[in-house]
Amino acid sequence: MNACLKFQIDPAKYKSISSGFGVLLKEQGFRGFFRGWVPTLLGYSAQGACKFGFYEFFKKYYSDIAGPEYAAKYKTLIYLAGSASAEVIADAVKVRVQTQPGFARGLCRLYKGIVPLWGRQIPCK
Known part of the structure; x- marks a missing residue:
């Protein structure tokens, strides 16, 4: 640690x-x-990979749901939703890689540390 x-x-x-x-x-x-530097390095590496990959996935997924006309009209909102969705998954993966030996034996345990992580990363103004 x-x-x-x-x-x-x-x-x-x-x-x-x-x-x-x-x-x-x-x-x-x-x-x-x-x-503890190895789990930190691995955690941030996994977070970056998930963030990039899931952002591209969700961006296309939400665009497909919206359809061509609405995807063009609401492009910024679709990209924002894709980014937010990717961030949720990426942060959960990072927390688990850094804090839990034997990570990801069950997906429901993946999100346990997400609220404290957001509390540290999202500034309250």
Whole structure:
């Protein structure tokens, strides 16, 4: 598990960034800062691949549903819906790759961490 996730999981132990880094250095040494980089790399790689692939899929799917006339007229909305649909799947895949050993044994478990991920990635203004 990487350092950022540790800070989120145990805020009582990691009270601030500076004290958290001190605790991490004391308990795990310098190597502790680099634990968890492989799941992060794989998670973001899977997210990017899913986002690209599913965006193209949903863009065509929604255009086909709308028909040629409406697809041309509402192109921006169709592309937006395709992007949003792809993002939902891509984020769910990323969360699972990063946090769950033996990922994707059941699709209903795929979406468990999506709300916390959106809470971190979608800024509230």
